[in-house]
Amino acid sequence: MTTLNDPLEDRFVVQAPEVGKARRRRRGGVENEEVGRDRGIVSSSDWKRPRIRFSLTTAHAILLVLLVIFGLLPILWLVKSALTPTQDTLTAPIAVFPHGIDWNNLVAAVGPNVQIGIYFLNTVWVAMGNWAVQIVVATTGGFALSVLKPKYGRVVSGMVLATLFVPAVVLLVPLYLTILHPLVIGSSMLNTFWAVWLPSGASAFNVLLVMRFFDSLPREIFEAAETDGAGPFRLFWSIILPMSRPVIGVVTVFAIINAWKDFLWPLLVLPNVAVQPLSVRLPQIAGQTDLGVLIAALAISTVIPILLFLAFQKTFLSGGGFGGAVKG
Numbered sequence: 001m002t003t004l005n006d007p008l009e010d011r012f013v014v015q016a017p018e019v020g021k022a023r024r025r026r027r028g029g030v031e032n033e034e035v036g037r038d039r040g041i042v043s044s045s046d047w048k049r050p051r052i053r054f055s056l057t058t059a060h061a062i063l064l065v066l067l068v069i070f071g072l073l074p075i076l077w078l079v080k081s082a083l084t085p086t087q088d089t090l091t092a093p094i095a096v097f098p099h100g101i102d103w104n105n106l107v108a109a110v111g112p113n114v115q116i117g118i119y120f121l122n123t124v125w126v127a128m129g130n131w132a133v134q135i136v137v138a139t140t141g142g143f144a145l146s147v148l149k150p151k152y153g154r155v156v157s158g159m160v161l162a163t164l165f166v167p168a169v170v171l172l173v174p175l176y177l178t179i180l181h182p183l184v185i186g187s188s189m190l191n192t193f194w195a196v197w198l199p200s201g202a203s204a205f206n207v208l209l210v211m212r213f214f215d216s217l218p219r220e221i222f223e224a225a226e227t228d229g230a231g232p233f234r235l236f237w238s239i240i241l242p243m244s245r246p247v248i249g250v251v252t253v254f255a256i257i258n259a260w261k262d263f264l265w266p267l268l269v270l271p272n273v274a275v276q277p278l279s280v281r282l283p284q285i286a287g288q289t290d291l292g293v294l295i296a297a298l299a300i301s302t303v304i305p306i307l308l309f310l311a312f313q314k315t316f317l318s319g320g321g322f323g324g325a326v327k328g
Contacts, residue, residue, distance in 0.1 A: 075302070082106060082299040086292035105296035114289060116278070116297045123260060123277035124304070129197035130259040131252060137201040138251055139244070142210030143236050147222060157211065163204045172268070175199055179269055195269035200259065206251050213247040214240065249312045256308055260301075 046052050081089050083101045092098050109116050141160075145153050179195045180188050189195040217240070225239050241248075263279045270276050278301045286294055 075306070078295065078299050078302065081292070082296040084292065086290055089292060089295070102292075105290075105292040106300070108290070108293045109296040109300060114285065114293060114297055116300055118274070119276060119278045119281045120300065122275055123279070123301070125193055126196050126266065126277050127256045127259040127304075129193055130200040131255040133197050133201040134203055134206055134255040135248065135251060138203065138206035138210045139241065139248070140236075141207040142214050143240060145207075146211045146214035147235070147240065148232060157208070160204045160207055164208075172264075176268055190269055191272040191275055193275070196259075196262075196266055199265070200255070203255075206254070210244070210247055210251065213244060217243060253308060253312050257305055260305055 042052065042056065047056075077093075080096060081093070082105055083103065084097060085099065085102045085104075088095065088098050108114065144150065145157050145160075150156070179199070180190060182189060189198075221239060221243075222235060225235050230239070260277075261279055262277075263283075266277055266280050270280065273281070278297075282294070282297060282301065289297075
């Protein structure tokens, strides 16, 4: 006697293996997600434990408070003291505007007695010149050592690296004599911005930093450009520089910050008061200037470094500039 099979039963029988495969795929996906989450310092299973979650959250909060206290609080106190009368700063340095905000310190800082505007402009000129010279030397030097690869490139790279182990103080006397009696020009460069700009280009750290970045760039792009007939200058200007925005941002921040805070070398080569930057002039007038006015001048001098970091923070922290440059 024959029996008729139920179509629904046949359907379930046929689809049983497929359902099993789907379940295994879902189970595998969940396991892969868990494995991916477990790659952190604390796994997802440990994070679900109340004791570990509480301890880590507390540690994060403490670190955040410490960062705010040691990083942001001095800047906030500087701004507060610049807008506070000197007597209030001396009697209650922690109090927040006990007798209101006073703008006289800022007015006096930019007035004829302190003339911070002149020294601020001198600092901008020094920083811009240092930045331009360091960018040119670092990018061209890194391009020659990394991309062009001369015959004795490794020897030159080793010599550049060896200069990092020479203390900067040792080079002050020969460098000062070179600025005082330059070989090619013949006339002294003292009291000129060139005396600060030109020595800043001899930064082995920037050259090696840019060289290592160029080493990480894909060589396929260089080979394709050379196949299309691009020469060394075209390769450098049209291919490498647009891909080097992250490292150029890093060199920019380092160059301007170092020029903004440099004291010893500008003090030696810029004895004329009319061309001195803020880092040299403010310590000289500290003894004859009111404390509130001096703090206001210091607050004004910190504007450019803070704005510079805020402008370049994404470039400074980005990991690469050639995403999508090579297909496949």
